[in-house]
Amino acid sequence: MKPETPKKTRLLLVVDDDRDHLALVERWLSLEGFEVTGAESGETALAVLEAQRPDLVLTDLVMSGIDGIRLLREIHRHDPVMPVIIMSGQAGIPDAVKATHLGASAFLTKPIQREALIAEVGQALAAHSGAEVGGVDGFAPKLVHRSQLMAELLGRARLVSAVDTTVLITGETGTGKELLAEAIHAGSPRAEAPFVAINCSALPEELLESELFGHEKGAFTGAVNRHEGLFQAADGGTLFLDEIGDMPLALQAKLLRVLQDFKVRPVGSTRAIPVDVRIISATHHNLEQLVEQGDFREDLFYRLSVVPMHMPSLRERREDIPLLVDYFLRKVAQRTVRRPKRFAPDALRHLIGADLPGNVRQLQNLIEQCSVLSPSDIIPVALTAQALREKPAQIPSLDEAKQAFERRYLIGVLRAAEGNITIAARLAGRNRTEFYKLLGRHNLDPTRFRQRGSSKERREDDTPPDALRQESA
Amino acid sequence: METAAVTERFTVAVDADIADLAQDFLRNRASVPKRAAAAAAAHDLALLQRIGHELKGTAGSYGFRELSTIGATLETAATAGNLASAADAIAQMGDYLARVSVIPR
Numbered sequence: 001m002k003p004e005t006p007k008k009t010r011l012l013l014v015v016d017d018d019r020d021h022l023a024l025v026e027r028w029l030s031l032e033g034f035e036v037t038g039a040e041s042g043e044t045a046l047a048v049l050e051a052q053r054p055d056l057v058l059t060d061l062v063m064s065g066i067d068g069i070r071l072l073r074e075i076h077r078h079d080p081v082m083p084v085i086i087m088s089g090q091a092g093i094p095d096a097v098k099a100t101h102l103g104a105s106a107f108l109t110k111p112i113q114r115e116a117l118i119a120e121v122g123q124a125l126a127a128h129s130g131a132e133v134g135g136v137d138g139f140a141p142k143l144v145h146r147s148q149l150m151a152e153l154l155g156r157a158r159l160v161s162a163v164d165t166t167v168l169i170t171g172e173t174g175t176g177k178e179l180l181a182e183a184i185h186a187g188s189p190r191a192e193a194p195f196v197a198i199n200c201s202a203l204p205e206e207l208l209e210s211e212l213f214g215h216e217k218g219a220f221t222g223a224v225n226r227h228e229g230l231f232q233a234a235d236g237g238t239l240f241l242d243e244i245g246d247m248p249l250a251l252q253a254k255l256l257r258v259l260q261d262f263k264v265r266p267v268g269s270t271r272a273i274p275v276d277v278r279i280i281s282a283t284h285h286n287l288e289q290l291v292e293q294g295d296f297r298e299d300l301f302y303r304l305s306v307v308p309m310h311m312p313s314l315r316e317r318r319e320d321i322p323l324l325v326d327y328f329l330r331k332v333a334q335r336t337v338r339r340p341k342r343f344a345p346d347a348l349r350h351l352i353g354a355d356l357p358g359n360v361r362q363l364q365n366l367i368e369q370c371s372v373l374s375p376s377d378i379i380p381v382a383l384t385a386q387a388l389r390e391k392p393a394q395i396p397s398l399d400e401a402k403q404a405f406e407r408r409y410l411i412g413v414l415r416a417a418e419g420n421i422t423i424a425a426r427l428a429g430r431n432r433t434e435f436y437k438l439l440g441r442h443n444l445d446p447t448r449f450r451q452r453g454s455s456k457e458r459r460e461d462d463t464p465p466d467a468l469r470q471e472s473a
Numbered sequence: 474m475e476t477a478a479v480t481e482r483f484t485v486a487v488d489a490d491i492a493d494l495a496q497d498f499l500r501n502r503a504s505v506p507k508r509a510a511a512a513a514a515a516h517d518l519a520l521l522q523r524i525g526h527e528l529k530g531t532a533g534s535y536g537f538r539e540l541s542t543i544g545a546t547l548e549t550a551a552t553a554g555n556l557a558s559a560a561d562a563i564a565q566m567g568d569y570l571a572r573v574s575v576i577p578r
Contacts, residue, residue, distance in 0.1 A: 022529075
């Protein structure tokens with residue numbers, strides 16, 4: 001069942017003191033299904049704007065009285081995000097630059113080509129529309145979109161949120177799989193209970209097992225305290241198992257058992273604890289292929305994928321890029337407490353056509369980078385192209401990836417050992433000196449992982465070797 | 474596309490859905506050569522420039538490319554203060570408007 005997404009009729013205001021040109025532009029836009037209001041002067045346009053709120057204004061530049069630039073300023077004084085397209089018979093670059101810097105969405109030179117006009121209007125509306133942000137009835141507000149593909153996906157997600165079935169979300173890295181899982185949780189009867197997420201690829205098998213199911217005190221070397229697992233932490237809510245395809249086979253069997261009777265048995269315990277948890281999992285792998293290869297249990301696959309959902313890549317939903325750009329620019333502006341910057345029209349077109357293998361996450365990073373580095377309020381195409389060529393952060397080098405993994409691993413070990421260096425070093429298969437070196441390299445302080453009341457008894461044990469005291473301080 | 478007819482008149486094919494507007498545009502321009510000639514006689518270069526500028530843009534948008542070019546010539550002549558060239562352009566404009574008609578395509 002697909003949600004209906006009725007197309008809203010857009011109201012456009014066209015301003016031109018040449019009555020015949022005004023009539024022509026009005027006709028072209030009306031034929032495209034827009035509702036159009038015409039004004040033969042800037043003064044009339046301002047009077048219209050007092051009574052109506054069009055979705056876009058298209059104005060001539062050279063007019064007696066209030067000209068196009070002044071009208072643009074007046075409009076943006078009251079409504080800074082209103083898209084305004086300037087038309088001019090003078091193909092003067094200074095005018096176009098000035099109009100663009102003042103926030104014009106596009107600059108059209110007369111004589112105007114019908115196709116160019118329709119294209120610019122469509123792009124400006126798409127870039128500035130906030131009406132279609134988020135899903136149906138406020139569902140998944142963070143999944144900004146206008147594409148039918150996403151609308152259909154969110155329609156299905158909304159339906160599935162109401163029932164407790166397992167959901168398997170597939171999709172490339174950076175597409176927003178966790179956001180979709182969060183949305184399903186937020187739209188479910190479990191919304192008031194916790195949403196707990198874990199990345200199954202970030203931890204070694206023993207730690208992952210302990211993280212998921214918990215452990216009893218003394219269950220293994222280093223288990224100095226009882227530890228409640230994430231299944232219990234998510235009781236009543238949703239547990240999101242990210243990168244489920246990377247879960248070791250032995251642990252898959254244990255997870256399957258939990259999913260069969262919804263009871264967890266912490267490591268080292270003989271007692272099974274009932275849990276009420278909804279499972280949503282995600283992977284960038286083709287799980288069916290992993291099943292065929294014998295790397296993923298078939299029974300678990302069917303248990304997890306009662307409802308499969310696929311997050312499309314950004315290249316499958318390029319029409320969403322202008323909205324996403326607008327959304328992220330506003331987020332940057334909120335964080336920096338400044339007015340949102342904007343991409344120049346050609347820069348936006350460049351982004352829409354760009355190859356973004358890191359998907360929405362890469363787009364977000366790129367927008368932040370451009371927003372920070374752009375010296376003016378309008379982000380130029382040159383900066384955008386440069387940022388795209390550099391592909392910052394999204395595709396880290398192998399060394400960077402290794403470092404990131406090592407840090408995550410050390411944090412996991414420290415957490416499991418609750419900050420006890422001797423135990424943590426043993427878990428990691430390193431001596432204390434080597435382990436301290438590793439911590440120093442990642443600027444990790446083991447005391448931060450200790451539980452209150454237990455640090456005193458381990459202080460002596462955790463004294464770093466003399467040679468490393470300064471380094472790890 | 475502008476094609477010479479057997480008679481002195483010629484036709485310009487415009488999109489059927491704007492053909493009525495194109496006819497109105499030509500009708501509304503009938504008095505422009507006279508107004509332009511008066512501006513030239515009064516050495517009102519600013520008005521001449523504006524007339525040429527508007528004609529260039531609007532005629533071009535409707536698809537009257539030759540008339541648009543005449544408008545551009547008038548605008549350039551007025552900007553340069555070249556009244557002789559402006560007079561030529563005004564004459565061409567009058568000739569064009571007297572002979573043109575629209576056919577929908």
